[in-house]
Amino acid sequence: MNIIVCIKQVPNVTQVKWDADGSLIRTGLPTIINPVDKNAIEAALQLKEQHGGKVTVLSMGPSQVESALREALCMGVDDVIQLTDRKFAGADTWATSYTIGCAIQKIGDYDLVITGVEAMDGNTAQVGPQVAEYLGLPLLSYALSIAVADGKVTIDQKLGDVARVIEAKLPALVTVEKEINEYRVTPIDKLIDAFERTIPVWGVDDISPDVVHLGLKGSPTKLRKVYSPKLEKGKVEMLEGTPDEVARQLVDKLNAKFLI
Amino acid sequence: MDFTISPVNKMIIKAAKDFSERKIPAIEAYMKANNDYPPDLMEIYAKNRMLGFNVPREYGGIGTSNFNMILYIEEMGKTASTCFLPFMMNNSVAETICHWGSEEVKKKFVPPLCDGTAWATMAFTEPDTGSDPKMLTTTARPDGDDFIINGTKRFISMANKPGYGVFICKDLSLAGQKNNTTAFIIDKSSPGISCSKHYELTGLEGADTCDITFTDVRVPKGNILGNQGEGFNILLRWIAGERIQQAAGMVGVGQRAFDEAKKYSLQRVVNGMPMGYMQGFYWMLGEMKVKLEACRLMVYQAVCKQDAGKAFEVDSAEVKVFTTPMIQEVTRMAVQFLGSYGYSKEYIVEKLFRLAMHQGVVASSLEINKTIVGMTALMSRSK
Numbered sequence: 115m116n117i118i119v120c121i122k123q124v125p126n127v128t129q130v131k132w133d134a135d136g137s138l139i140r141t142g143l144p145t146i147i148n149p150v151d152k153n154a155i156e157a158a159l160q161l162k163e164q165h166g167g168k169v170t171v172l173s174m175g176p177s178q179v180e181s182a183l184r185e186a187l188c189m190g191v192d193d194v195i196q197l198t199d200r201k202f203a204g205a206d207t208w209a210t211s212y213t214i215g216c217a218i219q220k221i222g223d224y225d226l227v228i229t230g231v232e233a234m235d236g237n238t239a240q241v242g243p244q245v246a247e248y249l250g251l252p253l254l255s256y257a258l259s260i261a262v263a264d265g266k267v268t269i270d271q272k273l274g275d276v277a278r279v280i281e282a283k284l285p286a287l288v289t290v291e292k293e294i295n296e297y298r299v300t301p302i303d304k305l306i307d308a309f310e311r312t313i314p315v316w317g318v319d320d321i322s323p324d325v326v327h328l329g330l331k332g333s334p335t336k337l338r339k340v341y342s343p344k345l346e347k348g349k350v351e352m353l354e355g356t357p358d359e360v361a362r363q364l365v366d367k368l369n370a371k372f373l374i
Numbered sequence: 375m376d377f378t379i380s381p382v383n384k385m386i387i388k389a390a391k392d393f394s395e396r397k398i399p400a401i402e403a404y405m406k407a408n409n410d411y412p413p414d415l416m417e418i419y420a421k422n423r424m425l426g427f428n429v430p431r432e433y434g435g436i437g438t439s440n441f442n443m444i445l446y447i448e449e450m451g452k453t454a455s456t457c458f459l460p461f462m463m464n465n466s467v468a469e470t471i472c473h474w475g476s477e478e479v480k481k482k483f484v485p486p487l488c489d490g491t492a493w494a495t496m497a498f499t500e501p502d503t504g505s506d507p508k509m510l511t512t513t514a515r516p517d518g519d520d521f522i523i524n525g526t527k528r529f530i531s532m533a534n535k536p537g538y539g540v541f542i543c544k545d546l547s548l549a550g551q552k553n554n555t556t557a558f559i560i561d562k563s564s565p566g567i568s569c570s571k572h573y574e575l576t577g578l579e580g581a582d583t584c585d586i587t588f589t590d591v592r593v594p595k596g597n598i599l600g601n602q603g604e605g606f607n608i609l610l611r612w613i614a615g616e617r618i619q620q621a622a623g624m625v626g627v628g629q630r631a632f633d634e635a636k637k638y639s640l641q642r643v644v645n646g647m648p649m650g651y652m653q654g655f656y657w658m659l660g661e662m663k664v665k666l667e668a669c670r671l672m673v674y675q676a677v678c679k680q681d682a683g684k685a686f687e688v689d690s691a692e693v694k695v696f697t698t699p700m701i702q703e704v705t706r707m708a709v710q711f712l713g714s715y716g717y718s719k720e721y722i723v724e725k726l727f728r729l730a731m732h733q734g735v736v737a738s739s740l741e742i743n744k745t746i747v748g749m750t751a752l753m754s755r756s757k
């Protein structure tokens with residue numbers, strides 16, 4: 115069974131900074147593999163351990179995504195492909211999904227595509243579903259488990275307080291939640307091997323896309339402004355008196371604000 | 375010498391940190407509750423492919439450098455968990471068997487030390503000595519195709535765990551010869567072997583160190599490691615590597631002590647300001663940092679020599695002589711930083727302090743190493 119996993123490299127901070135044009139300032143920020151994408155890799159490796167085949171990891175981004183792909187190799191995946199081209203830059207989720215979709219078509223021989231549910235910087239949770247749509251694959255999102263048998267994939271889908279079991283014919287695309295597994299600690303032999311590998315870089319010419327759909331120019335979303343909402347400092351008021359009195363005061367205050 | 379940390383080294387450190395943060399807490403919890411290692415500890419190490427760092431792949435190892443291994447150990451040291459001890463032992467004994475063993479011996483005994491089915495042991499110390507091969511009383515008497523082993527080894531780590539150990543014995547077939555010790559690879563579940571209870575130690579919580587007694591234990595001649603008479607040399611080479619690994623762990627211990635002291639000194643307010651801003655304390659921090667840095671460089675230098683295949687035994691002794699009092703001092707200072715909290719079991723620094731104390735007496739004593747360094751200097755022709 116051949117599995118393609120899509121991973122995104124993200125800055126390792128909770129409070130990221132943007133420049134005046136609303137673009138993310140990436141310089142100087144340490145980068146990591148989007149955490150849930152490590153669970154996606156782990157899910158793929160476990161399926162491979164059960165069913166054989168091979169795991170290929172794909173990432174689109176600037177040249178430094180090489181380090182994310184190197185780390186994927188360290189975890190034990192078979193192949194990685196880096197999608198880097200100036201023409202891919204500035205893509206919104208639609209253009210990102212289109213580019214990834216073209217690359218997956220180029221790879222061709224696959225049974226399953228796995229992505230994380232969402233990236234911790236962009237948080238749109240759109241790339242997985244849009245790649246599925248572009249490739250015409252059934253989408254199984256928010257997976258808490260994945261099982262493959264008889265040419266079908268079955269997942270437990272997380273839907274708030276409930277979960278449901280859904281299944282689809284292969285090939286299909288699954289987006290995974292972090293609860294799906296605990297990703298492995300890097301095995302040292304794979305780590306050593308990973309640094310002997312050269313990472314193939316695919317650009318526009320390697321995936322033969324329609325270039326009008328690429329990058330900033332091909333993105334229907336126009337980002338007007340990104341900003342951190344101002345945090346209002348909370349006011350604390352200590353109520354005084356016996357427990358009964360304090361309770362009464364509290365009820366009065368909540369009533370006044372129409373909260374109860 | 376250039377100690378640039380390469381991208382591979384960085385990834386090793388990252389993996390070790392990840393292992394320490396995500397896997398060691400459960401191991402520690404077991405050890406605390408049971409005063410012993412988890413029975414599946416070697417399987418955990420094998421699953422994460424942490425065994426056989428410096429053992430070729432064909433024998434089940436990883437085939438990388440000792441430098442990468444000590445970087446891993448340094449990270450584990452920061453947790454103050456004793457679980458790095460069996461990790462070092464399986465790695466170093468597997469490497470030792472690879473170095474001295476015949477093809478047959480290597481094929482038989484090395485893979486189980488790398489795949490997690492066997493716990494390694496290296497045993498020299500006896501009730502009467504931990505330093506002098508002439509004082510050994512555990513004997514190996516030839517009997518047909520076998521040797522019969524009798525005697526007691528003291529303070530032996532992992533002696534009561536399943537797997538193979540290398541036991542340095544007085545070889546009665548070499549009676550009267552100068553080098554009369556031979557190293558035997560012995561299955562620790564052989565008939566005639568019994569173990570005492572664990573020693574209660576100052577630090578190294580959960581360690582299983584005990585006495586192991588041999589009563590007419592039969593060992594095939596094929597289990598001899600290296601040649602007869604080479605036992606003590608095998609021990610010396612092994613222990614030179616072990617000292618560096620131990621020191622790397624202690625650099626991790628010292629680093630953690632420094633980190634804890636620094637954190638506390640920025641939090642604790644004394645005289646209206648964080649105590650770290652008092653000159654007495656930031657001078658102490660400065661001293662701790664410099665000591666640590668010097669220890670780290672010395673460990674890295676020795677391990678680079680080892681990896682380059684140069685003689686490193688004296689360097690390794692120098693590492694022990696220098697780093698032992700340094701790390702003990704750094705951990706002691708960390709206790710001072712935290713005041714009474716530092717002396718309480720609520721905080722990790724007292725554990726780090728007790729752990730650092732083992733370096734002076736385990737894997738050859740501090741004094742023996744001073745002897746090695748001093749005598750080598752005295753006898754050396756160069757100035």
Ligand SMILES: Cc1cc2nc3c(=O)[nH]c(=O)nc-3n(C[C@H](O)[C@H](O)[C@@H](O)COP(=O)(O)OP(=O)(O)OC[C@H]3O[C@@H](n4cnc5c(N)ncnc54)[C@H](O)[C@@H]3O)c2cc1C
Pocket residue numbers: 120121122123138148150151154172173174175204205206207208210214228229230231232233234235236237238239240241242335340
């Ligand atoms: C703060 C911020 C806000 C943004 N807002 C928008 C917006 O509102 N609309 C919009 O269209 N774009 C937006 N973008 C751009 C968008 O993040 C990226 O263009 C897009 O590449 C990924 O979208 P995402 O981060 O939301 O990923 P998600 O859709 O949340 O990611 C889901 C999964 O898709 C896979 N994946 C995502 N990106 C890649 C990649 N580059 N390579 C391989 N696999 C990948 C991963 O498996 C990931 O777990 C925003 C970016 C930032 C940083």
Ligand SMILES: Cc1cc2nc3c(=O)[nH]c(=O)nc-3n(C[C@H](O)[C@H](O)[C@H](O)COP(=O)(O)OP(=O)(O)OC[C@H]3O[C@@H](n4cnc5c(N)ncnc54)[C@H](O)[C@@H]3O)c2cc1C
Pocket residue numbers: 495496497498499500502503504505506528529530531532575578581583735736737738739740741742745
């Ligand atoms: C937790 C723990 C785990 C251990 N694990 C193992 C193990 O797995 N395998 C193993 O074989 N041993 C093990 N040991 C034993 C340890 O290596 C020895 O205790 C150590 O080598 C010192 O030996 P000794 O206590 O017999 O001291 P002795 O050799 O009796 O020495 C007594 C004192 O004299 C000093 N001294 C001795 N000879 C000289 C000399 N020539 N010059 C200067 N000073 C000298 C010593 O430094 C020491 O202070 C372990 C010990 C502990 C505490």
